[in-house]
Amino acid sequence: MLEIQSACKKFSKGTPNEHTALAQLNLTLAQGDFVTVLGSNGAGKSTMFNAVCGNFLLDSGKILLDGKDITFEPEYRRALSIGRLFQDPMKGTAPSLTIEENLALAYSKQKKRSLAFALTRKDRDYFKTELEKFSMDLENRMKTKVGLLSGGQRQVVTLLMSTLVPPKLLLLDEHTAALDPATAEKVMEITNRIVKENKITTMMITHNMKQALETGNRTIMLDSGAVMFDIDARQREQLSVERLVEMYSEKKKEEFATDRVLLSV
Numbered sequence: 001m002l003e004i005q006s007a008c009k010k011f012s013k014g015t016p017n018e019h020t021a022l023a024q025l026n027l028t029l030a031q032g033d034f035v036t037v038l039g040s041n042g043a044g045k046s047t048m049f050n051a052v053c054g055n056f057l058l059d060s061g062k063i064l065l066d067g068k069d070i071t072f073e074p075e076y077r078r079a080l081s082i083g084r085l086f087q088d089p090m091k092g093t094a095p096s097l098t099i100e101e102n103l104a105l106a107y108s109k110q111k112k113r114s115l116a117f118a119l120t121r122k123d124r125d126y127f128k129t130e131l132e133k134f135s136m137d138l139e140n141r142m143k144t145k146v147g148l149l150s151g152g153q154r155q156v157v158t159l160l161m162s163t164l165v166p167p168k169l170l171l172l173d174e175h176t177a178a179l180d181p182a183t184a185e186k187v188m189e190i191t192n193r194i195v196k197e198n199k200i201t202t203m204m205i206t207h208n209m210k211q212a213l214e215t216g217n218r219t220i221m222l223d224s225g226a227v228m229f230d231i232d233a234r235q236r237e238q239l240s241v242e243r244l245v246e247m248y249s250e251k252k253k254e255e256f257a258t259d260r261v262l263l264s265v
């Protein structure tokens with residue numbers, strides 16, 4: 001359902017800082033795949049997400065979503081079918097608006113309705129039911145400004161905003177990394193549930209190798225802007241974090257240099 005074909009992107013072209021961020025990257029996702037994305041710092045993980053979202057245009061290569069060529073489609077158009085969460089819980093919500101106003105905005109955008117704030121009783125009930133599922137008491141705080149919520153609560157609101165109308169593709173860019181361990185676990189549990197219930201095709205960047213090998217059905221490791229390893233569910237069952245680090249070192253002839261990864265082994 002997602003096809004990235006020979007994607008190339010160089011930054012600061014023609015200058016001494018020229019840097020190849022995507023180097024003939026190829027990746028195909030099947031409908032319903034939940035792929036975790038690993039890679040050392042600067043491997044190209046966020047750049048791959050930016051390319052899929054249309055944050056910039058590729059130098060060469062193609063991106064297809066559900067068979068449609070979106071290579072030149074502008075970012076705002078892609079946002080209608082691609083949801084994205086960032087590490088920073090402040091991104092993705094409007095802090096001065098209430099929970100229900102934020103949800104209404106997202107909902108009207110996804111439903112392509114023009115009156116963003118025209119909340120019907122049915123909409124409000126729907127938001128409430130969805131919030132109740134998280135057991136975070138957010139359903140009783142629908143008139144609270146999002147800026148007053150904790151990071152974890154905000155991330156849950158953002159997650160719900162991105163999936164009220166399930167997107168074709170959900171991109172999670174270390175969305176639990178800035179949260180305390182207990183909240184991160186809870187948000188991850190909610191993420192797994194939403195993805196599973198709605199069968200959303202998902203990619204999730206994480207620096208936690210253990211989490212990567214245990215979440216979803218497939219793990220890829222990027223290196224120097226290309227896919228270095230693509231590990232399916234069956235292969236993952238046999239694979240330990242230590243073995244994956246070894247595989248990286250064997251291939252690269254160097255240590256896997258990401259402090260955060262080693263800390264979370």
Ligand SMILES: Nc1ncnc2c1ncn2[C@@H]1O[C@H](COP(=O)(O)OP(=O)(O)OP(=O)(O)O)[C@@H](O)[C@H]1O
Nearest residue numbers: 011012019021039040041042043044045046047048
């Ligand atoms: N807009 C940009 N302008 C210039 N260079 C960029 C830009 N975006 C990314 N890069 C460079 O491209 C490379 C890949 O960056 P990217 O953010 O994709 O890495 P990453 O794998 O997500 O790393 P990290 O785990 O550290 O977030 C880096 O060297 C980065 O400096």
